[in-house]
Structures are given as structure tokens and as C-alpha cells.
Amino acid sequence: xxxxxxxxxxxxxxxxxxxxxxxxxxxxxxQRSSESYAAACNNxxxxxxxxxxxxxxxxxxxxxxxxxSLRKASVAAPQPPTSLSPEPQVQSPAAYEAPKTGLLxxxxxxxxxxxxxxxxxxxxxxxYLFFPCLFSTLLxxxxxxxxxxxxxxxxxxxxxFSGALIMRGAGCTINDxxxxxxxxxxxxxxxxxxxxxxxxxxxxxxxxxxxxxxxLGILLQFPTQCLFYGIPSLLLVASYPLxxxxxxxxxxxxxxxxxxxxxxxxxxxxxxxxxxxxxMAAAGFLYTSNxxxxxxxxxxxxxxxxxxxxxxGIKSIALRHDAxxxxxxxxxxxxxIGLLAAAGVAAGAGPVFFVGSxxxxxxxxxxxxxxxxxxxxxxxxxxxVNGCWLTGSVISAGLGAxxxxxxxxxxxxxxxVAKDV
Numbered sequence: 001x002x003x004x005x006x007x008x009x010x011x012x013x014x015x016x017x018x019x020x021x022x023x024x025x026x027x028x029x030x031q032r033s034s035e036s037y038a039a040a041c042n043n044x045x046x047x048x049x050x051x052x053x054x055x056x057x058x059x060x061x062x063x064x065x066x067x068x069s070l071r072k073a074s075v076a077a078p079q080p081p082t083s084l085s086p087e088p089q090v091q092s093p094a095a096y097e098a099p100k101t102g103l104l105x106x107x108x109x110x111x112x113x114x115x116x117x118x119x120x121x122x123x124x125x126x127x128y129l130f131f132p133c134l135f136s137t138l139l140x141x142x143x144x145x146x147x148x149x150x151x152x153x154x155x156x157x158x159x160x161f162s163g164a165l166i167m168r169g170a171g172c173t174i175n176d177x178x179x180x181x182x183x184x185x186x187x188x189x190x191x192x193x194x195x196x197x198x199x200x201x202x203x204x205x206x207x208x209x210x211x212x213x214x215x216l217g218i219l220l221q222f223p224t225q226c227l228f229y230g231i232p233s234l235l236l237v238a239s240y241p242l243x244x245x246x247x248x249x250x251x252x253x254x255x256x257x258x259x260x261x262x263x264x265x266x267x268x269x270x271x272x273x274x275x276x277x278x279x280m281a282a283a284g285f286l287y288t289s290n291x292x293x294x295x296x297x298x299x300x301x302x303x304x305x306x307x308x309x310x311x312x313g314i315k316s317i318a319l320r321h322d323a324x325x326x327x328x329x330x331x332x333x334x335x336x337i338g339l340l341a342a343a344g345v346a347a348g349a350g351p352v353f354f355v356g357s358x359x360x361x362x363x364x365x366x367x368x369x370x371x372x373x374x375x376x377x378x379x380x381x382x383x384x385v386n387g388c389w390l391t392g393s394v395i396s397a398g399l400g401a402x403x404x405x406x407x408x409x410x411x412x413x414x415x416x417v418a419k420d421v
Contacts, residue, residue: 096191099112114193117194124384125172127389128297129164129168130164131392136261136264136265136286137160138400138402140266140282142406156268174208177201236253236256251295252317262283262290282344286340292336293391300380300387303375350402356397
């Protein structure tokens with residue numbers, strides 16, 4: 001519609017020519033301004049609509065990209081830039097796997113936790129418990145009247161091995177019952193049957209009772225006086241795990257326990273310690289010698305867990321004297337050999353014993369102490385296992401050879417008894 005209406009035209013044409021021209025120009029300028037303003041408003045609204053549509057599209061696009069990024073992140077974690085050194089990743093400990101080889105793999109699955117509980121697949125502890133029994137049997141055999149026959153020495157040794165197997169298993173079960181709250185914090189022990197929940201504490205306690213009664217049955221096969229010497233050792237078996245909580249020297253308590261067999265060989269062959277002062281002295285020296293040996297090898301063993309023991313609050317001689325371990329091991333070796341020699345002197349042993357047993361032990365212990373790498377778990381374990389056979393075997397060989405020499409010199413045992421009477 002035109003800005004100037006028909007009626008307005010009549011009025012305008014009546015005005016003077018100068019005013020009429022001014023009014024018409026003003027009206028046309030106003031009309032153009034209004035049209036420009038309207039167009040500008042329309043353009044602004046159009047732009048606003050476009051911006052809104054663009055923003056909405058960008059929002060949808062960003063949302064889609066965010067969801068895609070989250071899906072990718074859930075599948076694979078982003079890798080660190082190749083130009084930077086990656087952070088060291090801590091590997092989680094391996095889960096328990098049932099044994100697929102060895103003795104335990106042939107057992108029913110329900111038996112495996114109990115076989116692991118008594119360390120049936122790791123017999124080194126049984127050997128360490130058996131060797132003192134064998135030492136005392138061979139040392140006591142020449143002191144028996146008449147001298148013990150090879151068959152009686154062999155039979156007694158086999159009974160001792162059976163007892164060592166049973167009692168070592170009972171000791172391990174008692175130890176794991178005490179340590180059921182500590183073992184999960186130590187890498188080497190966290191998968192033990194009680195620690196991982198494969199055996200309940202109640203079942204482990206009942207299993208301990210079965211083992212102790214079995215051990216009592218074996219003990220009853222020996223002379224009656226062996227009961228008075230054997231039963232007190234149970235107190236030491238039960239107290240060793242407690243020692244790890246109250247002292248840095250639980251290895252000494254373990255030595256008192258594992259060395260008890262160094263006394264048992266004498267009454268097992270009918271040698272009365274209370275009536276024979278030489279036998280009493282020999283048994284005492286042999287017992288203390290084995291205590292030194294136990295502390296020595298268990299100190300090496302303790303170095304395998306030294307870091308975990310420190311975190312878990314378990315005390316040990318390895319933690320207490322880490323910097324002086326080699327010196328302490330050397331001192332223990334000298335003590336062990338000196339007391340072993342004293343036991344031989346008290347029992348009237350000859351040069352075969354001193355060269356074979358004492359000399360052989362000195363060589364094997366010196367090699368072990370020099371070569372063992374206390375910072376290597378694998379090396380400590382190797383020397384713990386093989387040191388048992390090296391030192392234990394040479395001492396047994398020397399004692400066995402000395403016994404055979406004395407047995408061969410007594411061609412008629414009955415005649416020797418008559419001469420003594």
C-alpha cells in the first residue's frame with residue numbers, strides 16, 4: 001500500500017510548491033527507511049534461525065562423538081604417547097592352579113589341599129627334620145650294649161623317617177593355622193590352602209589331630225622311654241609360629257624343635273641317657289650343633305620373604321641382621337662344626353668321623369655361604385634345598401662309616417659284653 005493516500009494527495013497539492021516538494025521527499029525517505037528496517041529485521045531473524053539450527057546440529061554431533069569415544073575407551077584403554085616413557089605396570093599375582101604334574105597331580109582333587117597343607121610336594125623340611133634323628137641313631141649305635149646291628153639301625157632310621165614325615169606335616173598345619181591372617185599378605189604363601197580358603201580352620205584343626213595321633217602311633221613303636229623324650233617336643237612344635245610375632249629370632253625356636261631328633265636316637269637304641277654320662281654329653285653337643293645348623297639354613301630361607309615379612313610385620317633374624325648375614329652364617333657354621341666335633345669326642349668316635357663328618361660339613365657349608373646370593377629368591381631356595389643334602393649327607397656318611405668301622409672291629413658282640421662285665 002502506498003504511503004501517501006488519495007485524500008492526502010488533495011491536501012498536499014493545495015500547499016505551496018516549496019512545502020509540497022519538501023513533504024513529498026520526507027515521505028519517500030520515511031518509506032524507504034521503513035522498508036530497510038523491515039528487511040533488516042527479517043535478515044536478523046533468518047540469521048538467528050540459522051545460528052540456532054547450527055548450534056543444534058553441533059550439539060547432536062558432539063553428543064554422538066562423546067558416545068563413540070566412551071565406547072572405544074571401554075574396549076581398550078588409551079595408550080600413552082610413544083614419545084613418553086610408559087608408567088610401569090604392576091602385574092597382579094597369578095591365580096591358583098591345581099598341580100598338573102608331580103605327585104599331587106595323581107591325587108583326587110579333594111585330597112590336594114591337604115597334601116599341600118603338609119607340603120607333601122616340598123619334602124625338604126621333612127629331610128631337615130629327619131637328619132638329626134639319623135645323626136643321633138648312627139652316633140648312638142656304637143654306644144649300645146651290645147652294639148646295635150645294621151638291621152636295627154636301618155629299622156630305627158625308617159621309623160624316624162615316618163615320624164619326621166608325619167610330624168613335619170603336623171607342624172606345617174599348625175603353622176598355617178597360626179598364620180592364616182598373615183599368609184595372604186606374603187606372595188610366596190598367599191595361595192596356601194588355609195590362606196586361599198580351600199581348607200577351613202576347623203578342618204585343619206581336625207586334620208592336625210589325626211596327624212598327631214598317627215605320630216603317637218609311630219612313637220609307640222619305639223622303646224617306652226622314648227615317650228618321655230618325645231612328647232615334650234609337641235610344645236615346641238606349637239610355639240614356633242608364635243615366636244615370629246614376639247621375637248626377631250624365631251629361627252632359634254625352630255632349631256629347638258627341628259633338632260629334637262638329635263636326642264631321640266639314643267633312647268630308641270636302648271641307650272639310657274640318665275645312666276650314661278658319655279651318651280648324655282654326646283646327645284647334648286649333637287642337639288646344640290643341630291640348633292646352629294637349623295638357624296643357619298633357615299636364615300637363608302628367611303631371605304626369600306624378607307620384603308613381604310617387613311610389610312606384614314613378621315619378625316625374623318634375616319630382617320634384624322640383613323647387613324651382617326654372611327658373617328652370622330659363618331659364625332653359625334663354626335659353632336655347628338665345633339659342637340659336632342665335641343659330640344664325637346664324647347661318644348669316642350675315631351678319625352673317620354672327624355674327617356668325614358666334621359671336615360665334609362666344613363667344606364659344604366663354606367661353599368654354600370660363599371656362593372649363596374641372598375638378594376635372589378631363586379638362589380636362596382636352591383641352596384636351602386641342596387644345602388640340606390650336601391651337609392646332611394656328608395655328616396651322615398661320616399657317622400655311618402665310623403659306625404661300620406666300630407661294628408666290624410667287634411666280630412663277637414656277645415664276647416665284648418662278657419669282657420665289659
